[in-house]
Amino acid sequence: MRVHEDVRTKTYRWRWAALSTLLAAEAMNLLDATIVQVAAPVIHRDLGGPESGIQWFSAAYTLPFAVLLITGGRLGDMAGRKRVFVVGVTAFALASLLCALAPGAGTLIAARAVQGAAAALIIPQTIGLIRAMFDGPEMAKALGTIGPVMGLSAVCGPVLGAVLTHTVSWRAAFLVNVPLALIVLGTVPMLREDKAPQPPRMDPIGTVLAILGTGLIVYPLIQGDTAGPLPWTLMTGGAAVLILFVLHQRHAARRGLSPLIEPSLFRDRGFPAALATSTLFFAAMNGLMVVIVLQVQLGLGRGVLSAGLTLLPWSCALALSSWFAGTSLVPRYGSRVMFAGLGCLLAGLLAAIAVYHSSGPGTYPWPLLPALAVAGTGNGLFTVPFFTAALTRVRPHETGSAAGLLNAVQQFGGTLGIAVLGTTFFHILPDAGALSAAQTAFWIAIALLTAGTVTAALMRR
Known part of the structure; x- marks a missing residue:
């Protein structure tokens, strides 16, 4: 009897140790994304290049991550999830090393794209x-451990990125991935x-069409006036390619093939309302995080540590409110919590605009911190019920495709937000200054969230 108990105990410990490996890989992905958002202005100052490079340091990661997520899940189904997981972590570590050694902005952006593609191999395998x-x-x-780990990563990412960049170098912010990846690979057995x-x-044709369409839309948004004489032509071409992608998916489904998306x-x-809501919401959130960092570093001339600490109230409030929503509010009130979160978030953003409006040039806006804490609280209150509501009416055989598509749209929305809000900030900065540029970006985010409230209401109906 004692022998059986020992075996069960060892099996239990083995499973939870293996779970720690998967959670470390999830955290590595989120840490990398948030670390670079804080360090991007310092990287640009060191490597040079056009100002759009600041946005590309983040967008080059999230764009391939978004469009390859579903393909990464398919590869795990076909070749084995553990095998694809190992390939993804190895590629992520090598790409991180290349980022740390990058001699120029172009090399760094290319390495970031490889990182994003590697993350698309890692994340779908964990569940x-x-x-x-x-x-x-x-x-x-x-499965319940994933949320707290992601919340902790969201809190630690900006601060860790700021501390590493301030005390060592921005290159250390990428090198931190290498020991993490080696630990994960060491526990893979x-x-x-x-x-x-x-x-x-x-579905190789569908994958290529998705990459080409999203790329043609995002590229001119980030590049702005430097995208060439016909940016709207590129965006129109991207929209046409995405329409072709939808037609291809329907055609593949009618022929009994395996489309990327379950029609x-x-x-x-x-x-579809959930997809629109996800795009609008995460466009506003990711874009605002970049704008806050830019206003502190470029507008106030403060260091990267100040930028990272400015985001700390937002991140801490997000982690606490998402935990409280998941454990207490959503089980009791359901999807109504989603709208309470949106209301709280909009109140925080309006307060932040008022702070920017009343602040003097060159002075640190201390009242911004509680405003960002209110916004972060709304962010956490929204996120948990949103994903629950989005998957409520999805049938069992559609779950994999639905979850992959929601994650992909979340990443695409984040890329879009970085492009739109970041470009708006840089467009207004030379003439009106950083405070005015930040206010305009916040108003655009409020418009996106207002539209997201409408699409969220369609989800419930």
């Missing part, structure tokens, strides 16, 4: 591998291989 290791109540408990019993086929998801307007 599948967790399901392979746990079942019953243990699986629910294991604890993971159990898993693949789909009936693996889906790849049945769009029969109920609730899920």
